Amino acid sequence: MKTNTIAPFEGEFVWRGQMRHGRSQSGKDWQSIDFVIKFKDGNYDSNLNLQAFGADKVGLLMATEIGSMLRVEWFPKSREYNGKWYTNAEARDIKVLGEEQNAEKRPGTQLPDGAVMHPRTQAPTFPNAKTVSNDEDDSGFPF
Numbered sequence: 001m002k003t004n005t006i007a008p009f010e011g012e013f014v015w016r017g018q019m020r021h022g023r024s025q026s027g028k029d030w031q032s033i034d035f036v037i038k039f040k041d042g043n044y045d046s047n048l049n050l051q052a053f054g055a056d057k058v059g060l061l062m063a064t065e066i067g068s069m070l071r072v073e074w075f076p077k078s079r080e081y082n083g084k085w086y087t088n089a090e091a092r093d094i095k096v097l098g099e100e101q102n103a104e105k106r107p108g109t110q111l112p113d114g115a116v117m118h119p120r121t122q123a124p125t126f127p128n129a130k131t132v133s134n135d136e137d138d139s140g141f142p143f
Contacts, residue, residue, distance in 0.1 A: 006073070006074050006075060006076065008071050008072060008073045008074075008093075009037060009039050009048060009071070009072050009074070010039065010069065010070070010071045010072075010097065011037035011038050011039030011040075011048070011069070011070060011072075012037060012038045012039075012067060012068075012069060012070075013035065013036075013037055013061075013064060013065075013066055013067065013068045013069070013070050014036050014037065014038045014047065014066065014067075015035060015036040015066070016033065016034075016035045016061055016062070016066065017033055017034035017035065018033070019031060019032070019033045019058055019062060020032050020033065030053065030054075031053070031054065031055050031058040032051060032052060032053045032054075032058065033051070033052050033057075033058045033061055033062070034049060034050070034051050034052075035049075035050055035052065035061055035091075036048065036049050036050070037050070037070055037072060048074075048089060049089065050072060050074055050089045050090070050091045051088055051089065051090055051091065052090075052091040052094065053090065057091060057094055060094055060096070061094065064096055068096055068097075068098075069096070069097040069098060070094060070095065070096060070097065071094070071095045071097055072091050072093070072094050072095075073091070073092045073093040074089050074090060074091050074092060075089075075090050075092050076088070076089055076090075077089075077090050
């Protein structure tokens with residue numbers, strides 16, 4: 001079965017939340033981050049808050065400057081808790097627009113907050129990031 005995604009949004013990267021990471025009950029490490037893009041909705045500017053999961057997406061967003069233009073393919077996910085429904089927008093694919101032209105101008109990717117590239121996975125690790133367990137999530141939702 002093919003997974004559907006919403007038509008990609010292109011917009012300005014205007015906000016990045018704190019990166020969260022932890023270990024699942026099955027022992028797998030995870031990372032996530034919330035971010036916002038601003039886009040034109042007719043004559044008005046609108047914002048879309050998205051969540052990115054995985055070291056590759058989190059690393060890309062941590063290394064991208066606020067104000068950059070992004071193209072994001074996303075998927076809505078809803079969950080029920082105590083008779084109420086909560087919807088999140090999950091970023092499936094993120095591309096920095098104009099990155100090809102800017103790549104030759106930069107000698108290497110700058111990683112913020114003392115982050116380093118993991119030698120085996122080549123994914124960034126962030127020693128200053130907040131650790132969140134599965135039982136404690138700062139999203140305000142109890143699930």
